[in-house]
Amino acid sequence: MMLMSLRYALLGLVAQEPSSGYDLLGRFKISLGQVWPATQSQIYTELTKLADAELIKVSDEGARGRKEYSITDDGLAQLQHWLTETMPKRVPRNEMLLRVFFLGLASRVQARAYLGAVDEEYTKVAQHLRTLGEAVDWDDSDLSVYGRMAMEWGERFAAMNQEWARWALEQIPERRA
Amino acid sequence: MMLMSLRYALLGLVAQEPSSGYDLLGRFKISLGQVWPATQSQIYTELTKLADAELIKVSDEGARGRKEYSITDDGLAQLQHWLTETMPKRVPRNEMLLRVFFLGLASRVQARAYLGAVDEEYTKVAQHLRTLGEAVDWDDSDLSVYGRMAMEWGERFAAMNQEWARWALEQIPERRA
DNA sequence: TCGTTCATGTAAGACGTTACATGATTGT
DNA sequence: ACAATCATGTAACGTCTTACATGAACGA
Numbered sequence: 115m116m117l118m119s120l121r122y123a124l125l126g127l128v129a130q131e132p133s134s135g136y137d138l139l140g141r142f143k144i145s146l147g148q149v150w151p152a153t154q155s156q157i158y159t160e161l162t163k164l165a166d167a168e169l170i171k172v173s174d175e176g177a178r179g180r181k182e183y184s185i186t187d188d189g190l191a192q193l194q195h196w197l198t199e200t201m202p203k204r205v206p207r208n209e210m211l212l213r214v215f216f217l218g219l220a221s222r223v224q225a226r227a228y229l230g231a232v233d234e235e236y237t238k239v240a241q242h243l244r245t246l247g248e249a250v251d252w253d254d255s256d257l258s259v260y261g262r263m264a265m266e267w268g269e270r271f272a273a274m275n276q277e278w279a280r281w282a283l284e285q286i287p288e289r290r291a
Numbered sequence: 292m293m294l295m296s297l298r299y300a301l302l303g304l305v306a307q308e309p310s311s312g313y314d315l316l317g318r319f320k321i322s323l324g325q326v327w328p329a330t331q332s333q334i335y336t337e338l339t340k341l342a343d344a345e346l347i348k349v350s351d352e353g354a355r356g357r358k359e360y361s362i363t364d365d366g367l368a369q370l371q372h373w374l375t376e377t378m379p380k381r382v383p384r385n386e387m388l389l390r391v392f393f394l395g396l397a398s399r400v401q402a403r404a405y406l407g408a409v410d411e412e413y414t415k416v417a418q419h420l421r422t423l424g425e426a427v428d429w430d431d432s433d434l435s436v437y438g439r440m441a442m443e444w445g446e447r448f449a450a451m452n453q454e455w456a457r458w459a460l461e462q463i464p465e466r467r468a
Numbered sequence: 469t470c471g472t473t474c475a476t477g478t479a480a481g482a483c484g485t486t487a488c489a490t491g492a493t494t495g496t
Numbered sequence: 497a498c499a500a501t502c503a504t505g506t507a508a509c510g511t512c513t514t515a516c517a518t519g520a521a522c523g524a
Contacts, residue, residue, distance in 0.1 A: 116485095116510070119386050126393035136475050149388045151381075153513060158477060178475050178520045190396075197393055198401045201408060202386035204328075209296050209379035211326045214441050216303035216374055218433025219367075224375045231378060256395025263459050264391050274451040282440050293482070294513095313503050330485060335505060355492045355503050 117204065120160055123150050125185060125193045128170050130257065132184040135161050149264065164189070210275075214282075226286055233279035240272040294381065297337055300327050302362060302370045305347050307434065309361040312338050326441065341366070387452075391459075403463055410456035417449040 123146060127138055135158045142152050152160075161183060164170045169189030174182035185193070210232060217225040247265050252258040300323060304315055312335045319329050329337075338360060341347045346366030351359040362370070387409060394402040424442050429435040 118511090119384070119389060120511080122393075123389055126389075126396065129393070129396055134475075135477095139475095146389075146392060148382060149385050149392065151384065151512090154476090155478085155514080156512065158475095162477090176475095179477095180475060193393070194397060197390055197397050198405065201412070202390075204386060205325060206383060206385060207296070207328065208326050208383060209381060211441055211444055212296060212300055212303075212323075213374055213379075214437055214444070215323060215326065216299075216306070216370070217437045217440075219303065219306055220371060220374050228375065235378070259462060260391055260394045263394075263462060264388055266458070267388055267391070267455050270451050270455050274447050278444050278447050281443070285436060285440060295483085297483080311503075312505095316503095328484090331504090332486080332506080333484065335503095339505090353503095355501095356505095357503060 119150060120152055120156060121164065122193060122196045123152065124157065124160055124164060125169060125189050128183050129185045129190060129193055132173055132182050134176075134180050134182050136180070137182075145261070145264075148268070222286055222288070226283060226288065229279050229283045229286070233276055233283070236272045236275040236279065240269060240276065243268050243272060296327060297329055297333060298341065299370060299373045300329065301334065301337055301341060302346060302366050305360050306362045306367060306370055309350055309359050311353075311357050311359050313357070314359075322438070322441075325445070399463055399465070403460060403465065406456050406460045406463070410453050410460070413449045413452040413456065417446060417453065420445050420449060 124138060127133060127141055127146065133141070135154075138157055138161075139154050142150075142157070146152075161170070165172065165183065168186055169192060170183040170185050172181045173184035176182065213228065217228060220228070243265060247262075247269075250261075252262055301315060304310060304318055304323065310318070312331075315334055315338075316331050319327075319334070323329075338347070342349065342360065345363055346369060347360040347362050349358045350361035353359065390405065394405060397405070420442060424439075424446075427438075429439050
């Protein structure tokens with residue numbers, strides 16, 4: 115069984131609101147792209163496939179060749195199946211942790227520098243998310259509720275990484291014991 | 292600039308200890324694979340490329356066509372550059388969170404079931420990591436120190452996800468307010 | 469008119485997964 | 497003898513990234 119998460123990401127966005135490829139590109143840039151990145155190339159290619167499979171259909175055509183897609187009944191059914199009947203099975207890749215495995219090949223100073231950089235990085239992410247969260251005015255719509263949930267996860271993830279990085283730094287004494 | 296994390300994962304493992312493809316496959320299965328999965332096919336293909344690029348070399352040949360690789364000076368230099376001079380730039384994909392974005396398309400009952408399943412899933416992961424951590428006897432070698440660091444990250448990550456899932460459940464009242 | 473934004477599409481290549489294929493060695 | 501394990505390699509296909517290519521419409 116193939117995974118095709120991008121497929122469901124697009125199906126989900128189109129289900130929330132009929133959109134063109136260009137619209138979707140923007141929505142990936144500002145929100146979804148932090149959770150499931152996709153390039154312009156990928157989006158247009160997948161939209162064509164989705165339309166061929168009749169999971170979405172062109173519901174409107176506008177200026178400059180704009181094609182607005184809407185979800186079909188079939189598409190909605192598949193989306194809901196994915197959402198409620200399946201669970202993620204891929205082990206997520208983590209490049210930051212991959213380096214930790216090999217930190218023994220660098221000096222203590224370098225290892226400490228790395229962990230310090232991780233701490234700093236997530237401090238920035240945390241700040242960025244806080245700013246973003248304050249800029250949005252959340253209401254009690256589904257989009258707000260679940261959007262905030264994703265945002266909260268991001269904040270907790272950033273905090274967890276910071277705390278871990280600081281803890282990890284303490285495991286490597288600056289000078290040999 | 293290409294990313295090639297698998298390349299560095301293999302370089303790192305070979306640097307820690309000269310290994311055959313088969314050896315590496317085992318090490319991915321028990322530890323690294325939780326952070327950076329790789330299949331048998333990928334490992335053998337990449338080892339050939341690495342040897343062609345002279346970042347590793349065949350240092351021993353054994354029974355059954357076994358080829359043991361060791362890292363070269365060039366390979367070690369590139370590995371250390373990656374380790375100390377570069378930082379991850381990819382946005383990690385998160386299929387679990389992707390679904391959260393679209394939970395508004397399911398019923399409250401289904402949304403709650405999903406978050407409950409996330410909680411359960413990470414409870415299992417947490418237990419598994421605890422068991423694993425107790426089974427290993429950690430010493431004060433680099434491999435132990437940094438291995439434990441990665442393990443600690445996993446435990447904190449699992450705990451964070453559990454706490455988040457429980458918090459998220461509270462955001463969706465069982466009955467309409 | 470001229471730069472920016474809107475808008476779509478394709479090609480090449482890197483990276484990842486699944487499946488197929490083969491055979492030697494070891495232990496019972 | 498036979499099963500399990502050790503050991504390597506390739507093919508096909510799917511997914512992702514980078515780059516190329518084109519042009520209409522809008523606003524200053």
